[in-house]
Amino acid sequence: MARGEGPPTESGSALQGRDAYSINWRLVAAVVLLQAILLVVSPPLLVFALIEVMIFALYASALNLLLSFSGMVSFGHAVYFGLGAYGLALSITHFDFPIALGIVAGPLVAAFFGLIYGILCVQLTAIYAAMLTLACAEVTYAVVFQWFDVTGGDSGISGHVPTMLGLAPYQFGLVVLCVVTVAILMLWRVVYSPLGLTIRAVGQNPARAAALGHGRKSIQLIAFVISAFFSGVAGTLFGIFHGNVFPDYVGVLFTVDGLLMVVLGGLYSFGAGIYGAIIYKLLDNLAAHYFQYWQLVVGVIIVVVVLVSPSGIAGLVRRIVDRFERRP
Amino acid sequence: MTVNAISQPALKVRGLHKEFGRFVALDSVDLTVADGEIRAIIGPNGAGKTTLINVLSGQIVADRGSVEIAGRRLSRQHPHQVAKLGVGRTYQISSTLRRMTVFDNMLCAHNAVSGNWFSLRAGRLRAMEDAVLADLKTIELDGLANQVVDDISHGDRKRLEFGMVLATRPKVLLLDEPTAGMGLRERHELIDLVLAVTRERRLTLVFVEHDIDVVFKAAESITVMALGGVFAEGKPDEIAANSAVQDIYLGGNA
Numbered sequence: 036m037a038r039g040e041g042p043p044t045e046s047g048s049a050l051q052g053r054d055a056y057s058i059n060w061r062l063v064a065a066v067v068l069l070q071a072i073l074l075v076v077s078p079p080l081l082v083f084a085l086i087e088v089m090i091f092a093l094y095a096s097a098l099n100l101l102l103s104f105s106g107m108v109s110f111g112h113a114v115y116f117g118l119g120a121y122g123l124a125l126s127i128t129h130f131d132f133p134i135a136l137g138i139v140a141g142p143l144v145a146a147f148f149g150l151i152y153g154i155l156c157v158q159l160t161a162i163y164a165a166m167l168t169l170a171c172a173e174v175t176y177a178v179v180f181q182w183f184d185v186t187g188g189d190s191g192i193s194g195h196v197p198t199m200l201g202l203a204p205y206q207f208g209l210v211v212l213c214v215v216t217v218a219i220l221m222l223w224r225v226v227y228s229p230l231g232l233t234i235r236a237v238g239q240n241p242a243r244a245a246a247l248g249h250g251r252k253s254i255q256l257i258a259f260v261i262s263a264f265f266s267g268v269a270g271t272l273f274g275i276f277h278g279n280v281f282p283d284y285v286g287v288l289f290t291v292d293g294l295l296m297v298v299l300g301g302l303y304s305f306g307a308g309i310y311g312a313i314i315y316k317l318l319d320n321l322a323a324h325y326f327q328y329w330q331l332v333v334g335v336i337i338v339v340v341v342l343v344s345p346s347g348i349a350g351l352v353r354r355i356v357d358r359f360e361r362r363p
Numbered sequence: 364m365t366v367n368a369i370s371q372p373a374l375k376v377r378g379l380h381k382e383f384g385r386f387v388a389l390d391s392v393d394l395t396v397a398d399g400e401i402r403a404i405i406g407p408n409g410a411g412k413t414t415l416i417n418v419l420s421g422q423i424v425a426d427r428g429s430v431e432i433a434g435r436r437l438s439r440q441h442p443h444q445v446a447k448l449g450v451g452r453t454y455q456i457s458s459t460l461r462r463m464t465v466f467d468n469m470l471c472a473h474n475a476v477s478g479n480w481f482s483l484r485a486g487r488l489r490a491m492e493d494a495v496l497a498d499l500k501t502i503e504l505d506g507l508a509n510q511v512v513d514d515i516s517h518g519d520r521k522r523l524e525f526g527m528v529l530a531t532r533p534k535v536l537l538l539d540e541p542t543a544g545m546g547l548r549e550r551h552e553l554i555d556l557v558l559a560v561t562r563e564r565r566l567t568l569v570f571v572e573h574d575i576d577v578v579f580k581a582a583e584s585i586t587v588m589a590l591g592g593v594f595a596e597g598k599p600d601e602i603a604a605n606s607a608v609q610d611i612y613l614g615g616n617a
Contacts, residue, residue, distance in 0.1 A: 056485040229474050229482040236460055236471045243458040243524075245442035246420070246451065247475035247531055257481075303462060 111172020117285030119270025149263020301347025
């Protein structure tokens with residue numbers, strides 16, 4: 036625990052002033068409206084960046100369900116992100132699905148693999164489970180990379196869906212905004228519901244949860260599948276955004292991106308994925324623009340943030356809000 | 364101690380044996396606890412008390428022997444399955460959800476036994492609020508409802524853990540050193556609470572305890588364990604008068 040700040044906590048008590056289990060619709064409306072305006076008025080290059088941020092906010096939020104709440108670590112979450120995009124592509128190229136059906140297939144394929152791999156991974160705990168997620172990811176990457184006839188191997192698949200569905204960037208941005216908003220609200224519903232409380236109890240203390248009557252494996256599996264599904268939604272959007280899919284989408288770099296976003300955003304907070312995606316993509320773009328060794332700069336910033344505020348951006352925001360609220 | 368002739372014993376243990384490597388943690392332990400009885404388990408460190416509790420709650424599977432809870436025989440059930448049979452346990456080092464508030468901890472306990480733990484309706488949680496607050500009042504922690512468990516005192520955490528166990532409506536309570544590490548006053552306040560609730564709800568209570576004052580205040584009968592086996596068993600005054608027990612246990616500490 037860092038000095039000078041409380042331990043990371045999970046907000047959610049029904050007694051804390053505002054009922055934390057209900058959605059702050061005003062805040063949601065304000066953010067969505069702001070984002071919609073940004074999308075409409077920004078030049079295409081910025082719109083592309085905003086779309087990427089939104090997609091990654093969903094991906095990181097889905098991963099955050101595991102990291103912050105279910106007590107699991109996934110070192111291979113890009114698999115579910117990437118399989119969303121592959122599910123979309125393959126269902127169209129190999130099964131002649133219409134595009135609309137392919138879009139539905141993407142997240143379902145991700146969730147299906149989440150179920151299969153999840154069944155394996157919940158048999159173990161802690162670092163052993165994490166290593167197993169990594170192993171599953173490596174296997175998936177190898178298959179996707181080498182099964183040339185089906186996946187196109189290194190050259191991936193493209194042309195199966197018009198880039199951004201043939202919409203103007205801002206129009207596609209608005210579509211992504213709708214999907215991501217609904218998906219993140221659904222994740223919120225999961226976390227702050229009886230099911231979410233169960234997942235959090237198991238995640239924080241499996242022994243106590245067991246003494247209360249909850250079996251760890253089944254509940255962690257549920258969380259894993261939900262997380263894989265929403266990662267798949269993000270991946271499907273990403274596939275449509277670029278109109279293609281490559282083995283990189285299931286690769287380790289996308290996994291690391293997600294993990295860094297959550298840690299940067301702040302573990303044990305629902306907003307971690309959202310804050311993290313915004314900051315990380317901002318850093319990524321700015322640093323790449325100004326520095327030759329931009330990855331080094333991003334790395335140093337992450338180290339500093341983690342040292343200064345282990346509870347990430349979310350912890351920082353919470354402390355600032357607390358300070359304001361304490362003042363009369 | 365009132366033993367109902369019709370009712371089965373709450374707990375019936377026969378020939379329980381457990382080894383860790385070459386260390387014999389439990390050596391053919393027999394134990395019968397009647398329904399509604401308050402039983403203390405005492406003994407020096409390494410006597411096998413916690414191992415016994417762990418076997419009874421499904422944490423550890425014994426090498427040999429049988430455990431029956433209210434007539435139902437345990438066979439390799441997992442802890443969460445044993446919990447559903449009506450066994451509530453607390454740990455030597457209190458086991459709570461430390462990043463959540465006291466209120467949410469108790470909410471978790473209510474949620475666990477609501478039959479709707481998989482629901483996505485937040486309204487179900489709000490509907491539990493009154494019951495949660497009532498339970499917090501019972502254990503006198505309602506004033507700390509909004510505190511994060513990491514920030515409350517050790518004693519309050521033990522109290523909360525006990526309260527969470529109660530909220531699952533167990534029939535048998537297994538408390539592993541309920542007052543360990545607490546101050547003298549806290550210690551007696553907690554044990555008074557445990558006794559009051561146990562009697563009021565007619566629960567069966569089995570507790571491991573090192574504090575001899577607490578043991579003799581609370582227990583209706585005492586099992587003394589040593590070297591993995593049951594060394595002596597009887598009413599508190601019998602145990603107090605047993606010179607062999609005094610030699611191995613009470614002598615050094617009393």
